[in-house]
Amino acid sequence: MPHPPPPPRTPWGAFPDVLIHASESAVKQHPAYWAAKTGSGAAALALVNDTMSDQANQRLLNLMQGHVPTLVSAHAYEREGVNAIPEIFADELSKTLSWPVDNGVLQINAVGHTGADGFSRLARQARFAGAVQPGGEYVLVDDFIGMGGTLANLKGHIESNGGRVLAAVVLTGKPHSAKLALTPERLHELRTKHGTELEQWWIERFAHAFDALTESEARYLARTEGADTIRNRIAAGQQA
Known part of the structure; x- marks a missing residue:
């Protein structure tokens, strides 16, 4: 059986740094984190409501001034189940910012990135499928940024299908990971x-x-x- 083609990537241009809402400790030590990571929507909602940052939301609004982008989340498959955090985070951002959300773009493979080393993350890359609005403007949403490959591939899926990705936002991650665009x-x-x-x-x-x-x-x-x-x-x- 032939291997599917690699997921597409697109040029970075002047892509802004990812906006991070909360520290890793605040998110990963939250009592609802594990249940949210393994599929509980109620736990994900509790986690997002406790850690979503008003300041980060204001920075995103300032960055997107004059635009009303669509929020699209990286629905991630984990070994233990479907990570509920990105979709719930996107839904809550949609309510707060009054921006539309598109839940139709989905990750279609399991990559097992949680706890994986850098080479495993590079080797097993996320693939996405789902309709993209040609000419539509998007903001990417995920729960965590590590090396940034998942967001890069989600951006590649959207832009190779005619959309335009303006920014990305995550619930948590290391500050040095916020820079996606290669220098x-x-x-x-x-x-x-x-x-x-x-x-x-x-x-x-x-x-x-x-x-x-x-x-x-x-x-x-x-x-x-x-x-x-x-x-x-x-x-x-x-x-x-």
Whole structure:
């Protein structure tokens, strides 16, 4: 059975930093977190109501001034069930901001990113399906940002189908992960470290060059000693 094509990615341009609502401790130590992560809508609602930030919402409104984008969430499949947090978070943002929400774009594979290392995240990438409004403007919503690959692939799905992604917002994540758009300095570091042969291999494997990586993905690869290590760890992660 042939493998499906890699999920698309699109150029970053001047993509703004992801808006993070709450600290990891506030979210992950919340009593409703695990139930929300494993499918409970009621638990997700309690978690979102306790950790959603009015200040972050105001920053998003300021960033989107003059636009009324559609909110679309990264419905993530976990080993334990469907993560209820992104969809509930999008619904609550919709009520607060008076923006429409589209629940029709769905993640269609299970990637097992929770607790996974960086190579496993790079190897097992989220795929999305669902109708996109051509010319429509979107804001991405997720519960957590780590290396940013899921948001990058959701952006790629929307933009390769004619939409435009203006921003992204998450409930929690590390502050340094907020920068999705790859900087020229990081791209130069990665290409200098590993050369053109690895980038060509990456294009054959993932159908995009290094310039479509997130800042965190590129930093992870640039800090890895040797192109052979990267190829072997990616191959192992895809077979897991």
